[in-house]
Amino acid sequence: MSKKENADLGFMKEKAANAAAPELPESLRPQEIEALITGKKQKKHGRPLRAVVSVAVAACVLLTSVFVFRDLVYAPAVMRRNMNNAGTAIGYKEVGKLIGARRRVQNTVYFGGARKSADDSVAVEEAAGAVGDGAYSDSVTVADAQNSAAAVADHAETNVRTEGVLESDVIKTDGNYLYLLSGEGTELLIIDPKGAQREIARIDLSEGDHYRNCEEFYLLQNRLVILGSFYDAEAEKNRTSVQIYNITDPAAPVQTRHLLFDGYTVSSRVAGEKLMLVTCFYPMESRFSPTDYTTYVPSYNEEGKTACYTAEENLYLGASGTETGFVTVSLMNLSQTDAAPQSVSVFGSAGDIYCTGDALYVYDTVYPAGGVFFSKRNGSMDSGVKTGIQKYDVSGEVAVCTASGSVDGTVLNTFALDEADGYLRVAAGNWNENRVYVLDGDLKQVGVSDVLVEGENIRSVRFMGNYAYVVTFMQTDPLFVVDLSDSTAPKITGEVKLPGFSSYLHPAGEGMLLGLGYGGTETGLDGSTKLSLFDVSDPTAPKETDSLVFPDKDLNQNYKAFVTLPDGSFLIPYLAYEERRIDADEKAAPETEPASEPVTEEALTEAPASLPLAEAPEAGTAAEPDAEPASAVTAASTNAPVTEAPDPADPAPDDAEAATAVSESAAVTAPPDDFYAEEPIVDEYVWVGRPGVLHVKAENGRLVLLADLSGGTFENRWPEVRASFIGDAAFAVSNDWDSIVVERFALGSGEKESTATYKTKTAENGFIACYD
């Protein structure tokens, strides 16, 4: 869309925003709508049948529903076949009836406040005594192999929660190449980062209209496992795609498998050769039929094969009595090319997971009946909210749910759970109170710490040995040390209060912790980011020995973005930004951003002049002549047969359209773009972003900034910056929605060696933002 058109849109939006809000008709007033959804009222202009339901009939339904509801919560004995901690195993038919009944309950009384028990997991939990058969003893001993690999690795490995348990990410390296997923998950690029940064291959993941919204991937020996999550409008369900590519020849990746699982991706892990995938599936009401199990039992299907539904013996009632959706834990052997995934589905929902390799914990927030109470002060929930935890044994071929339990409050993230010596330690809480809980193998609480602090939320947690380190924040950041050596009596041993807070804690050698977070003053945050070094060797007196504050740098707070080098130093990517005034002359000058050229050129590395990333003048002089990005173009061009393989060979229909749009707009010399790609520049300022990587070392209680690797700049763009390294070369990778920029630096000297930009496909199709 051209600037003028954008301006028209802006004009119209402004007009609309200025117009007075329309007066709502009576039937659309909030209280009426609330009555409608709680079943207290029928839709006014509904289908005729619904409208004539009398009050008496409604009351009957209500009563029956209450009756059914009770039965559902306290699972009827006839259904009880195979009791374990996942609840009862249930057949397809029963599941259908159950979902149907639960939906009726939901649509009539349940949401109206008739739900009695806040934590309905308790009833089933208590009833569930026996532990799963635990027939799987051939545990995966992944730690050894991975640890030794990590010890000698001369390239970046994704920072993970549990050493030896791999996690997916958007950037990976095998020591030779960089593997990068484009910002909108449309393409996976394989780059040779040496010399001119030649593009080796590019996998098109957009597949025309069937957009998979690939989110992250695994890089295993000669294989890529790419995970995506999307809404399948045709089947009316969320789906998770798992694509496996053989990259024995990285220049020619070959897809070997493509599976689709029902439900959205909660999370995944890889241990050894085993993929553990956790998905959450809710059958759409419009599709649901209690007599047709294919409408409600989760399934997976492999391209060209018929769908496989979770086997009846692997379906469980779960702890909740009201759920109409399933959490599915699928295990799949990645070393065999035809191994079928083994799925277990349990009624419930999932927020995130924590995996030790042999045990997988799935947790989710459980809300009390009748809604939650909002604290006026900070909008958080105050009471009755719990976190339900399910434990699965994933050492065998099929996951087995072995225990289920809960703690008060919410759990921040996967770092807030930790298994040691058969106990699960959990830092959880709400704004009122935060504690560290210790649960046994059956997830029964054996110990709990005192309240760490009132009126603050947990911001980061790290367990190391017998200690838990918990950061909370309201105006300042206390770091608490909790001694867990006596499981039945965890005790708070010390704390240190600082301005700002850490959002991620990383071990930094003996008795030291590195905190990555935000800076502040005594009264709150001040917008800066901060690195803190804590000395926790004395658990009674933790102290901050050093800190680095960056007023204008946005350090990437994602733990996966944190990179550890073999010498124990760290790479931390950031995006620095500032507002820059534009002179009138500059404004009048023609736009630097070029019209997108025909599709064939998109696959090629482009010259810097045509890039969003403009070379800073000083960086230009520092760069070696033969490492100039211009040569990247030549190099890529000479390798055209390789690089252009995925794109031009099969241009998706939308590409063709885009190309047409390009030529049309090019004729009127307006830059083509999406509606909102370019904000009309109305003021005289632009945001200038400068991606970079900090090379930091913790030494003798000090934080040493070894180098600040930074070069190019972006205008009005906020790419996600990630770091990586191979040998002596460090990389700053800026990932934006339509391009990836890779800058290479020498680790020793900190000098910038080269830059390359790779245009990537944007996602035109699909409801990415909403349903993925």
Add this chain to the structure above:
Amino acid sequence: MEQSELKTSVRAAKHGSAQAFGRLYEHYAAELYRFALWYLHNASDAEDAVQEAILSAWRNIRALRKEEAFKAWLFQILANACKNQLQMKSSLRLVSLEENGASARIAYAPAFEDDAVGSLLGSLSPEDRAIVTMAVLGDFKSGEIASVLGMKSATVRSRLSRALHALREELESEAPALAAEEKEKKEEGALQ
């Protein structure tokens, strides 16, 4: 409602809190209704569409993964509900919607009091109206509009830009014209 509270409300609604869902609805009610009014250009159809969308959102909120995407998700559901409403109507009445659209401007004028753009939309074809509504009120991207309406995104783009341009021209020229009209009316009244 603050951003954090919105997010928490979505979370709670996902877990079955009708109260939280009601609060969310209250927050977006006016925007939703205006969207439907623009799209359908008929107050009673708009009412139906919003009800339908809200019920559907409530029943399916479990399928929403990203809490922050709630608003966009809600508007997509509403866009679909509006589309269905329009289809149902056209099959029932067998009246050309183009004509209907033109008359709607007069018939449902009260709904567009103080809403110049909304009332002008009556002069557009139903498709163009849908496209403009989604782009202006729903913040939809061309690809998303295309996928709701089953059109090509290039078509959506060109139709949108044409419609927006026409609307703007009319809005800018209408302002003085309307004033003149009113003046005339007043004078007439004075004469009588």
